[in-house]
Amino acid sequence: MDYKSPQPHKRQIMPLLLLVSMCLFGSVVLSSFKAETVAATNQVAGSVRQKLLQDLDALKKQAGVFTGSLRQFEQQQVRVEQVREAFYQLKHAYKKTEHLVEYLDPELAKSLNGAPIPKVAVEHQPYLALHFQEPTHVTFQPEGLQVLEELLFAEELAPGPQQEALLLAFRLEEKISLFNNNLRNQPLTDRQLLESLREQLVRAMTMGITGFDTPAAGHSLAYTATxxxxxxxxxxxxxxxxxxxxxxxxxxxxxxxxxxxxxxxQHPDFDSFNRLYFIRELADPAYASLTTLQHLLLQQTQVADLSKPVNDLSYSLFDDRFLQPAFYAKQDRSNANPELVMLGKVLFFDPVLSSNNQRSCASCHAPSKAFTDGQVRSLAFDAKGKTLRNSPTLLNAVYSTAYFWDGRAQYLQDQVPDVVNKAEELHGNYEQVTEKLQQSAEYRQLFKRAFKSQPENSVSTNTINRAIAAYVQSLVALNSPFDQYMRRQTNEYSEAAIRGANLFMGKAGCATCHFAPAFNGTVPPRFLESETEVLGVPATADLTNTTLDADAGRGGVIGAAAFQYSFKTPTVRNAALTAPYMHNGVFSTLGEIVDFYDAGGGAGIGLTVPNQTLPPSPLNLTTEEKQDLVVFMNSLMDTTATTSVPKRLPSFPKGSELNKRIVGGQY
Incomplete structure (x- = not known):
């Protein structure tokens, strides 16, 4: 009998035909969408590049007009008002190129429109070298539009500042020409273009409407519109x-x-501008739409790129995933490893890291106090003396590239050995710590699970530091009433908090140093650099009769004049729980802090602080405005990351004194 292939039943044929037709239809749709996408992107990048070159030519021309006006003013041929008008036009011309100039060459952009404070370039050295020799550094004086603005809008444009302004104007023309020439040989891709658009929306929300780059003349809202x-x-x-x-x-x-x-x-007045409405109802939805458009045009996969701080999959500035903790890690730049985080958590609360087995990381970073210690200065190891400074919060601490008050460590992982080894803190020794940990079968198992790739050598200085850093990295708390309101998850948000938020981002000037969304010193829109500031912090809270606090801050690490009395800008999230305030705990309430800033910092109250980065002029806040600011800061409270503490610590062999350890330490 001849063998015949069995005939498929009709019920088998129909699903097969349906599957084939669906595949064919899908390929047609996909091909159509790809063709549609290619058509959209083929010509745009080239056209935008050409327009940018035209705008750069216009910028260079306007820079020449401005330089000419300065010369004429020097010869008393024009009034200072005409020079200032030429400056306004120059700044608007820059704003038309800002999104791509800052995206393609951020270092050049700093010389065109950077902050009017000296830039200190520090030679990179191993972290521990900072304890034995001072790193070499070079200080560059500021230049660009913001420096010019401060000169032009001073009470009087004297001969000295005139000459300085003229020199800066010439430098500006040179830098614009340099970038223009370089761009002519540089292609522009759709990815660069689309990312620069999204960055510009972030820049508008976090810097433009706050007056970040208008230190003297105002007009920030008009510039943002441009x-x-x-x-x-x-x-x-x-x-x-x-x-x-x-x-x-x-x-x-x-x-x-x-x-x-x-x-x-339509709303050009800086003080009355409703920033929360602008962000929540207009700019943030625009950012979400641009994110979706980028995904469509570039056909991006829905996998986060952990090589940069900003999450391309996030649709809101206040999404709790907008910034990616993994980016800020030194080694473990991947999505959180639960076993590693769990090990770090246990180590964080275990006094086994200290030489007397009585102090832990949690001794100075208590969950009930938003991972601070509530001290003016932290209690020293001997339980009698005090350390130089107090303990800042660890909630959302991961969103930074500088750690400790003086910014001497670049990564959380580098913070750990300083604390473990320091005589005033844990007074520990890694050789002794690893020897102790090796005695615990539970700990050996925890380390093996967390470091599967090195099971035979999993307990080491490096793995201890990585585990604790991973735990601190996980302490993300970005679900405050403010965040929920900005994400449109609720409409319940008090009028006082709204007024306070608008003051924080506007008249009070807080957001020019405490940048959204982390409200710390990590600078948008790329969030790659964390700033330190010179505030002129006093030694006592009596602003009418005090002296400058003697702590040199970052100046004690890097001996640059610009860094003297400079300290890291901490987050104001959970500030209601982190009193007392400043590195020396000089202020016990948020109201006192607001009064200090309202007075113009140390220089504003009469202290000699020649390098102060905080404007020394008073803010002239009313009593109600000060109260509203405090209400807003209180609305940044989220303690969800502080509720979980280990119930017990890993055990050691029977009879070991280490089994008497207390979770979190004795003091």
Whole structure:
């Protein structure tokens, strides 16, 4: 009998035909979408590059006009008001190029529009070398538009400042020409273009509307509106070259950015501008739309890129995933390893790290106090003396590139050995600590689970530091009433808190150093650098009769004049739980802090602080405004990361004195 292939039943044929047809339809749709996407991106990058070159030419021309006005003023041919008007036009011309200049060459951008404070370049050395020799450094004087603004809008433009302004104007022209020439040989990709648009929205929300780069003349809202114009132009180009789904998304993005720009133009008064409305209702939705558009155009996979701080999959500045903790890790730059975090948590609360087995990391970073110690200065190891400074919060501490009050460590992992070894703190010794840990079968097992790739040598100085750093990295608390309101998860948010938030980001100037969303000193829109500031912190809380605190801060680590009395800008999240305030605990309430800033810092109250980075002029806040600021800061409370403490510690062999250890230590 001849063998015949069995005939498929009709019920088998129909699903097969359906599957084939679905695959064919899907490939047609996918091909159509790819063609649609290619059409949208083929011409846009080239057109934007050409427009940028034109805008740079216009910027260079306006820089020449400004330089000419300075010369004329020097010869008494024009009034200072005309020079200032030429400056306004120059700043607007820069804002039309800002998104791509800052994206493509951030270092050049700092010389065009950087903060008007000296820049200290420090030679990179191993962290521990800081304890034995001072790193070499070079100080560069500030230049660019912000420095010019402070000179031009002083009470009087005297001959000395005139000459300085003229020199800075020439330098500005040179830098613009340099960037212009370099760009002519540099292609522009769609990824660069789309990322620069999203960065510009973040810049507008965190820096533009706060007056970050307008230290003397104002006009920050008008400048921010101008900076959104190239965003609109680019989106319109994509819309013209797209169809279907991409075109619809482009249209949505255009409408949202248009509305944000219009709001800025219609509400030019800096003090009364409603920043929360602008961010929540206009700019943040525009950012979400741009994120979706980038995913469509670049056909990005839904996997976070952990090689940069900002999460491309996040749709809101106040999404708790907007910044990626893994980026800030020194070694373990991957999604959190639960076993590693658990080991770090146990070590954090275990006094076995100290020489007397009585003190732990939690001794100075108590969960009930938002991982601070509530001390003016922390209790020393001998339980009698005090350390030089107090313990800052560890909640959201991961979002930083500088640790300790003086910023001497770059990573959380580098913070651990300083604490373990320091005689005033844990007074420990890694050789003794590892020897103790090796005696515990439970600890050996915990280390093997956390470090599966090195089971035979899993207990070491490096693994201890990595585990504790991983735990601190996990202490993310970004679900405060403020965050929930900004994410539109609730409409319940008090009028006093709204007023306070607007003051914080506006008239009070707080957000020019405490940047959203972490409200610390890590600078947007890329969040790659954490600042220190010179505030002129007093030795006592009596602002009418005090002296400058003697602690040199970062100046004690890097001997640059610009760093004298400079301290890391901490987060104000959970500030209601982290009193007393400042490195020396000089202020016991948030109200006292607000009074200090309102007076203009140390220089404002009459102390000699020539390098103060905080403006010394008074803010002139009313009593109600000060109260509203405190209400806002209180609304940044989220203690969800502080509730879990180990119930017990790993055991040691029977009869060991180490089994008497107390979770968190005795003192």
């Amino acid at each position: 900076s959104l114009e190239p965003v609109l132009q680019t989106l319109r180009l994509y819309r013209e070259n797209a169809s279907g789904q991409v075109q619809a998304r482009c249209s949505e993005s255009v409408k949202l950015v248009q509305d944000a720009q219009a709001y800025l133009q």
